[in-house]
Amino acid sequence: MVKILDKEIPNQLKELTVQQFEDITSIHAQQDLDAIEKHLKVFELFGITENDFEHTTIEQFKTYVKDFNNIKGKPELQSTIELDGYKYTAFEGEEFKLSVRDTKHIEKVMNSRHKGYISEMLAILFKRDDLSKSEHYDTTHIKHKSKMIRELKSELAVPYLVEIGQKLSKEIKRNEAPEIVE
Amino acid sequence: MKLPKSWSEIDVLQFKEIRELYSIEEVFAREIEILSALAGVSSDELEDLDVSEVSNMLNDITFINSEPSKNYKRDIEQWKVKPLSKLTCGEFIDLEYFFANDYIKHLCHIASIMYRQHTTNEWGQLSFEPYEFNPFDRHELFDEYCINDIYGIIPEYLSFRQDFMDKYHLLFNEEDGDEEDDNKPMTSDESKAQAEQKSAVKWGWERLLYSLCNEDLTKFKQVTDLPLILTFNMLSMKKELNL
Numbered sequence: 262m263v264k265i266l267d268k269e270i271p272n273q274l275k276e277l278t279v280q281q282f283e284d285i286t287s288i289h290a291q292q293d294l295d296a297i298e299k300h301l302k303v304f305e306l307f308g309i310t311e312n313d314f315e316h317t318t319i320e321q322f323k324t325y326v327k328d329f330n331n332i333k334g335k336p337e338l339q340s341t342i343e344l345d346g347y348k349y350t351a352f353e354g355e356e357f358k359l360s361v362r363d364t365k366h367i368e369k370v371m372n373s374r375h376k377g378y379i380s381e382m383l384a385i386l387f388k389r390d391d392l393s394k395s396e397h398y399d400t401t402h403i404k405h406k407s408k409m410i411r412e413l414k415s416e417l418a419v420p421y422l423v424e425i426g427q428k429l430s431k432e433i434k435r436n437e438a439p440e441i442v443e
Numbered sequence: 444m445k446l447p448k449s450w451s452e453i454d455v456l457q458f459k460e461i462r463e464l465y466s467i468e469e470v471f472a473r474e475i476e477i478l479s480a481l482a483g484v485s486s487d488e489l490e491d492l493d494v495s496e497v498s499n500m501l502n503d504i505t506f507i508n509s510e511p512s513k514n515y516k517r518d519i520e521q522w523k524v525k526p527l528s529k530l531t532c533g534e535f536i537d538l539e540y541f542f543a544n545d546y547i548k549h550l551c552h553i554a555s556i557m558y559r560q561h562t563t564n565e566w567g568q569l570s571f572e573p574y575e576f577n578p579f580d581r582h583e584l585f586d587e588y589c590i591n592d593i594y595g596i597i598p599e600y601l602s603f604r605q606d607f608m609d610k611y612h613l614l615f616n617e618e619d620g621d622e623e624d625d626n627k628p629m630t631s632d633e634s635k636a637q638a639e640q641k642s643a644v645k646w647g648w649e650r651l652l653y654s655l656c657n658e659d660l661t662k663f664k665q666v667t668d669l670p671l672i673l674t675f676n677m678l679s680m681k682k683e684l685n686l
Contacts, residue, residue, distance in 0.1 A: 361475055361497050362490035368469040428494055429471070 263328045270307035272329045274336055274416040279380050282415035287376045300326050336416035342387055344409045349387035359428050379418050380407035444482045446503050450511040450591050455551060458590040462547045474501055515595030522558035525571045527603040532674050533667030534574050536648045546597060551582035554593050611675050
């Protein structure tokens, strides 16, 4: 937790929910906002409004931002989670493997750039042990699961975001159909 | 899984299939579909694999990001490329249609107009079969040729077309209209003129042929069989002399 003005707000990955993390990510992705506007909006998420900073100097504001962004520790990949009494598994064994099928679904979700894409990406990765493939990838099931995942802590999501980002940037080379050069 | 190593192992049908897959927006999904088309396996089979395994296969097919060879074969079996300078009006109009409506999709239709059966006449001159067939009936004959053998006709025609359009630009550049003014409110006369212009563009070739055959449809075939260059020279002359 971090103290901003006189209020304690969550800032560590084990404190923020996936939904809060998605909200923060979404604010930072808004290109029409400048850096200060983005941080004001982030603080607003936690109940601190722009008016509350009326008497705050720019130096003090910068310190608040720095404190908020000071993330400690590096969470590990969790291969299983439990939701509503069901066990969900993202990968077996020691090493995280990304299947072609999951990647295709994740790519689609990421391309849609909607606010809840992180929880949806996790919903694709974590599979209920007792369900078939078609049941697992069913859109309604994924939406339902991502809704539950949104309530979990963001320490679950961040290592996967890093891992998938690395894998995709390494594996996928953008290709375009060559234009005819006369 | 056997993968082709270059365009020389790909036929026209596969090439068209691959190019159609470029409409898939997601890069990875598109690559998997292309891989599946080239390997002749269903994408379902590939989807169970790990991304890194597929990545090695994708590295083997990077040739698809380049163009096939432009050095096309002038003779393939019974076919010979008809020189573009000898095109007739009818052939040119049909080629224009196929080029304007996705020339990759219509590659075989284009090939069926450009590759023709031929014979040598009693004077030892090369003579091409007349354009009395429908490219829609013949296009499948070109599906199984190697893409490297015929792909080059596309850039060749585009280059010919550019020269042709430049040479006869006075006949093609008729009041293009100003795109910037598109959103400005128009008077009723202006919108009527715009509608007429759109209609003229829509019926461009038909209107030209209709005028060339002096509004006598029984002469239509005679006009479409006329040499393209001769026809456009005459049209240029008519325009310049205001005839």
